[in-house]
Structures are given as C-alpha cells and as structure tokens.
Amino acid sequence: DIQMTQSPSAMSASVGDRVTITCRASQGITNYLAWFQQRPGQVPKRLIYGASLLQTGVPSRFSGSGSGTEFTLTINNLQPEDFATYYCLQHDSYPYTFGQGTKLEIK
C-alpha cells in the first residue's frame, strides 16, 4: 500500500501569509494527487486534483504542484475562511490513501 506522509501536522499563520503544506508518497504516484479542505463541522471540499488543477470555484490563491512522490499545496494571501484542516489523497492505486491532515490555525 502507498503511504502518504503529510507535513506539518499543524501550523499557525496570520491573515495575508503564504503557507505551504507537503505530502510525500512512499512510491511514485505520477500526478494522481488531490487536496481537500475541511472546515470545522463541515464536509470536506476538493480544492486541487491532478496535483495542480484547480477545482472549479476554488479561489486562485490556492495552488498545487509536484509529481512522482512529492507534492505541495500553497495558499497565498491567507484569508480567515482558510483556517481549516487540509488533506492530500493519492488515487494512483488501490487502496487509495489520505495523508494524516494539516491543521492550519490562526496565529
């Protein structure tokens, strides 16, 4: 099974900051990587698919990059509504696997 190691597990930042979250796959997954945002008490929402493709309706301050085994989610100009937990998901091979999550908190 492919293991997804997400880092950091938690971080704090201020409105207007730029933050980067990383996911590393235990083996190559080409670009079969998606990113999700989950606000407290809400259903997860897909932000990025294909490692770098922005989901329709998601603000352009979100971006994804990477291929193979290392991937990043970058959020520019953090907004108050961006403080949430973020997860990566590999869907290259079964079983699909999520990263452990990154909780982004307000500094």
Added chain:
Amino acid sequence: EVHLVESGGGLVQPGRSLRLSCTASGFNFGEYGMNWVRQAPGKGLEWVGFIRSTAYGGTTYYAASVKDRFAISRDDSKSVVYLQMNSLETEDTAVYFCTRGGGYVVSDYWGQGTLVAVSS
C-alpha cells in the same frame, strides 16, 4: 446539481451488521465509480472503498482495515450505492461519507455523511 445523501447510520452493538445507503441525483450515476470515506470522531479521513461503474465491471476495492468485513454494491436503476458492514468493531465508529468518482474525478462531490456508532 449533484447531490449525495447517505442514510442508514445509527447505534449498533459490536459484532452486528449495518447497511448504509447513498442516494445520488443530478448526474448520470451509472457512469461513475463511487467511494466510501470515513472519519472517526476527532480524527482524519480514511478511505474505505470504491466501486467502479457497471461499464467497468463494478469491481470493488477496499482498505485493509475493512476488507473481508465490508462490501460495496450498487443499484444503477435506483442511483444508490451501498456499504454493507459486517462484524462491526468499536473502531468502526465514524461518520461515513459517500463521494463521487475515481480517476481525476475522485471525490469531487461529497454527501453530508451518516454517523455509525458501534458500542455495547
């Protein structure tokens, strides 16, 4: 508009069975694979399993933690995907979500989830 609505959750004793349903609308259900994802209280997301579209044989795949206990099926005539959960354990306590799609479509839409609590 795409809608996914889960149902069938509740309180169940360890060792018992439960079947969840996810009713889809707003898209051609038969053309899509469907996932189940769960989230234990205060924990992260865990992928549970996937069923391919009928055109691709309706093949199923599972996480190791549920393989041989859980089974996913679908009824395209009703636009419903099921999760049959047998030999339930306390560790299966979670909110269960159904999500649409595999490949690049993976989990583009989510249901609201249904809570399964396994306790004596």
